[in-house]
Amino acid sequence: MLHAVLRAAEEGHEATPNPVLPELYDIVWSAVCFVIILAFFWKYVLPRVQKLLDERGEAIEGNIAKADEAQRKAEAALEEYTAQLADARAEAGRIREAAREDGKRIVAEAKEQALSEAARVTASAQAQIEAERQSALVSLRSEVGTLAIDLASGVIGESLADDAKAAAVVDRFLADLEASEATAGGKK
Amino acid sequence: MFVVARAELHAPKQEIALLANALNLLVPMSTDDGEFHGPSILEFFPGALLFEGTYFEINRIQLVRFVAVAALILVFWLGTRRMSVVPGRFQSLVEMGLDLVRVNIADDLLGKKDGRRFLPILTTIFFMVLFMNLTGVIPFLNIAGTSVIGVPLVLAIVAYITFIYAGIKKSPKNFFKNALFPSGVPWPVYIIVTPIEFISTFVIRPVTLTLRLMMNMIVGHLLLVLFFAATQFFFFTAGGGWAVLGVGSLAFGFVFTLFEILVAVLQAYVFALLTAVYIQLAVAEEH
Numbered sequence: 137m138l139h140a141v142l143r144a145a146e147e148g149h150e151a152t153p154n155p156v157l158p159e160l161y162d163i164v165w166s167a168v169c170f171v172i173i174l175a176f177f178w179k180y181v182l183p184r185v186q187k188l189l190d191e192r193g194e195a196i197e198g199n200i201a202k203a204d205e206a207q208r209k210a211e212a213a214l215e216e217y218t219a220q221l222a223d224a225r226a227e228a229g230r231i232r233e234a235a236r237e238d239g240k241r242i243v244a245e246a247k248e249q250a251l252s253e254a255a256r257v258t259a260s261a262q263a264q265i266e267a268e269r270q271s272a273l274v275s276l277r278s279e280v281g282t283l284a285i286d287l288a289s290g291v292i293g294e295s296l297a298d299d300a301k302a303a304a305v306v307d308r309f310l311a312d313l314e315a316s317e318a319t320a321g322g323k324k
Numbered sequence: 325m326f327v328v329a330r331a332e333l334h335a336p337k338q339e340i341a342l343l344a345n346a347l348n349l350l351v352p353m354s355t356d357d358g359e360f361h362g363p364s365i366l367e368f369f370p371g372a373l374l375f376e377g378t379y380f381e382i383n384r385i386q387l388v389r390f391v392a393v394a395a396l397i398l399v400f401w402l403g404t405r406r407m408s409v410v411p412g413r414f415q416s417l418v419e420m421g422l423d424l425v426r427v428n429i430a431d432d433l434l435g436k437k438d439g440r441r442f443l444p445i446l447t448t449i450f451f452m453v454l455f456m457n458l459t460g461v462i463p464f465l466n467i468a469g470t471s472v473i474g475v476p477l478v479l480a481i482v483a484y485i486t487f488i489y490a491g492i493k494k495s496p497k498n499f500f501k502n503a504l505f506p507s508g509v510p511w512p513v514y515i516i517v518t519p520i521e522f523i524s525t526f527v528i529r530p531v532t533l534t535l536r537l538m539m540n541m542i543v544g545h546l547l548l549v550l551f552f553a554a555t556q557f558f559f560f561t562a563g564g565g566w567a568v569l570g571v572g573s574l575a576f577g578f579v580f581t582l583f584e585i586l587v588a589v590l591q592a593y594v595f596a597l598l599t600a601v602y603i604q605l606a607v608a609e610e611h
Contacts (some may be wrong), residue, residue: 178448
């Protein structure tokens with residue numbers, strides 16, 4: 137049927153070319169186009185694209201390396217910080233411990249001082265008391281002696297002028313008094 | 325797209341039949357009706373414009389091809405002139421196109437090393453076919469640069485030489501053994517298998533590459549011309565109630581224009597993919 141059609145077409149026109157048979161100029165220009173495009177892609181486009189792809193790959197690798205580096209740094213910083221924190225904690229503990237020791241020592245010292253002060257105060261008070269007692273004793277003795285002699289003089293009607301006698305009387309009297317006191321104290 | 329492409333690989337006969345049908349349909353109309361100017365095969369053979377009768381004759385088809393080549397160079401020159409690591413919109417688009425060939429065809433089928441070796445050929449084939457196909461739907465060009473046998477034939481010869489070169493370069497013994505004496509066949513069968521394999525590898529392959537592309541483009545052009553010529557006829561020559569039919573034929577013309585864009589991309593992909601498949605079969609150690 138196609139042949140009939142082509143024959144019919146041939147009647148109208150001079151000759152219908154067969155589309156499957158190539159003309160030489162057709163081949164020539166096709167080859168020229170091909171060579172131009174091939175050269176363009178081979179020498180211009182593809183090397184540039186390849187270069188770009190390499191650059192892009194490098195950029196990605198570079199970024200990954202950078203990120204790794206940053207992570208490593210961050211980790212190191214964290215480690216350092218943690219170590220510093222631990223150090224600081226230990227230091228604080230030490231200081232606290234020392235403070236506690238100091239406190240104890242200060243308290244002990246204060247206690248000791250207070251005790252010694254108290255002892256000193258006590259001792260001086262006792263000494264004073266003793267001295268006052270002695271003086272009281274002495275004054276009492278002389279007053280009591282005089283009083284007793286006056287009393288006795290009155291009683292016996294004679295003056296005990298003789299000092300030696302008087303002293304002996306007073307002494308005996310006091311000795312008796314002390315002895316009676318001592319017995320009373322012992323019975324108590 | 326890939327599923328369609330694989331189906332395409334096995335359909336050269338259908339395409340030839342389609343062409344025959346289209347021609348049978350079209351040619352009578354141009355002779356029966358004086359007023360209706362239907363499409364004709366002569367549109368693929370316009371008169372010479374320059375250097376008539378020499379090996380460098382230039383006609384309308386050559387001019388369309390030159391426009392396609394210029395457009396291709398312009399697009400890729402602009403797209404790769406100042407490439408940056410972080411691409412802009414246009415650069416992304418150009419890179420996407422180049423990636424389709426590099427990743428989906430070259431690297432997938434041939435591996436990184438061989439893919440890089442044959443990438444210039446495959447890229448050239450893909451974009452040359454694509455741009456010359458697309459001229460078929462560009463207003464005022466309106467004919468595919470690949471619809472005349474020169475370009476398909478030259479590219480098929482390039483593919484043919486390339487895969488034979490790749491096979492012989494790798495290992496001549498392996499190449500011819502794999503191509504002509506497939507393993508796992510008892511030796512008497514080679515009497516039948518070897519001639520079949522020879523014809524299929526060294527004759528059928530370039531012929532189908534050429535014809536598939538050219539026929540697709542011829543039929544596409546004839547269909548578009550038919551629809552738009554009919555629209556013109558219904559609207560302005562027949563007029564009246566016929567204009568309704570004109571609306572229908574115009575809609576069909578529009579749909580087929582979109583379809584032609586798909587076919588243009590698909591045929592470019594198929595041509596480049598088949599070339600890569602042939603190279604891959606040629607350099608394979610064992611089938």
